[in-house]
Amino acid sequence: MKNQNPKIILGLFSIIVGILISTQMKLKVESIAPITLKSLQTTKDEITFLNNEIYEMEKIIEQKEEELQTIMDIHKGEENIVDILQDDLEVNMTSSGRTALEGPGIKITMYDNMSSEIIGLDINDDVIHDVDILNILNDLKIAGAEAISINDQRVVATSEIICGGPIIRINGKSIGTPFFIKAIGDPKLLMASVNAPGTYGDILRSVYQIGFEPELQESIRIPAYKGNFNYTYAKPVGEGE
Amino acid sequence: MFIALIGILVGAVIGFLLPYTYNTAYSLYISVAILACLDSVFGGIRSNLENNFSVKIFVSGFFGNALLAAFLAYIGDRLGVPLYYAAIFTFGGRLFDNFAAIRRIWLNKRGRDKVRANKELKDKGEF
Known part of the structure; x- marks a missing residue:
């Protein structure tokens, strides 16, 4: 070993290095940045987001297929177009707030602080604001x-x-x-959203001493807009997103 | 110097011609190992120029450094700490040190007496 020419050994080992380098290059590794916990989390979030999007798109496809089926039925004469349009009208009227609705929900009664004592520094803290x-x-x-309605005024998309x-x-x-705020929905969930500790309603009641009385109701009637x-x-731009 | 360059080129050609590849998952370890190997080769050239080349030291350094560097990268991956930076900085720094020494020896050998050159290098405190 010792008598060998160092140059030959250097050359041999250089060949090994060259083989390693070229093999590495063949892999076409774009970037060998290590995976940090943060990037892992970001990728995870991205995947979840994309999966949700796919799920929603699949739902839309399903919906559109159903619509297509209805249209085919109309074409075949199995269904009356007037009936379908009537159904459509009803759905649209409901979603735009044109019909009175009834269902389980909660009713919230709100009034200003009745106590003669002023809470806090400002009289403004004692009254209910738009906010x-x-x-x-x-x-x-x-x-x-x-x-949702407030004092029998239906809250719609344009309600100020x-x-x-x-x-x-x-x-x-x-x-x-x-103010009487009425809302139809899952009564327990609605109740929790305004009554649980730490919610805005709870703070209004316990900190600002403003009258805030939510109650569960079996059946609430909400008037039409x-x-x-x-x-x-x-101007409407056809259908689709 | 030239023998190493030629060797690397020949190796590269062989590597491209060989059908063998390894799993992409190991690429980080291999790349750190490549750095360690390159450093060893440069160190070998330098010691050859300084006339104190030892086959044993060279071979053990070549494989030992490569394995240690790859091992560091692996352990770092497991622990979530980029330990392979240690290998990159050490071998990267040494690579340039070795190259600087080779350059000086080589350039000085051309113009002046080699002994004088070595003496000058020692005076400067650089290698």
Whole structure:
């Protein structure tokens, strides 16, 4: 071994290195960045997100296939187009708030702090504001409320809730306290969304001493929206997303 | 120097011609090992130029360093800490050190007396 020419040995081992390098290059590894926990999590989230999207798209496909089936049926003359349009109209009226609805849900009664003592530094803390109502509405919507009304004013997509001094305005009508918020949905879930400790409703009641009384109801009737939907600027762009 | 370059080129050609590949999962370990091997080869060239080349030291360093570097990368992967940085910095740094030494020896050998060159290198404290 010792008598060997070092150059030959160097050459031999260089060949080994060359083989290793070229084999590595053949693999076409784009990047050998190590997988960190963060990147793992990001990828996981991405996959979940994509899977959800796929699931939703599959649902849409199913829905469209059903629609197609209906249209085929109409074409064959098995179903009357008037009936189908009637059903469609009903669905659309319900979702736009044009029909009165009935179902289980909760009714919340809200009124200003009746105590003569002022809580906090500001008299404003003792009265109900538009923001309070908006937050409660949001909580209810998150909890899956299907229909909401405030003092028998149906909350629809265009409903505004603004401060009007001692009153609030909704759907162009002024309403004063006490406010009765009615919501149809899973009663227990709706109740929890406004009544559980730490929710906005609970803070209103326990911190600001504002009257806030949610109650479960077997059956609630929510009136239809009575205003008009006027579209001056917006124009429908066919179907689809 | 040239023998190593030629060797690497020949090896590369052989590697491309060989049908054998390994699992992509090992690519990190192999690449760190390649760095260690390259460092060993450079070290070998340098010691050859300095006339104190030892086959035993070279061969053990070649395989030992490569295995250790790959092992570090593997352990780092298991522990979630990029330990292979240790190998990259060590062997990367040494690679340049060795190359600097080779360059100096080689360039000085051309112009001047080799003994004088070595003496100068020692005076400078560089290798």
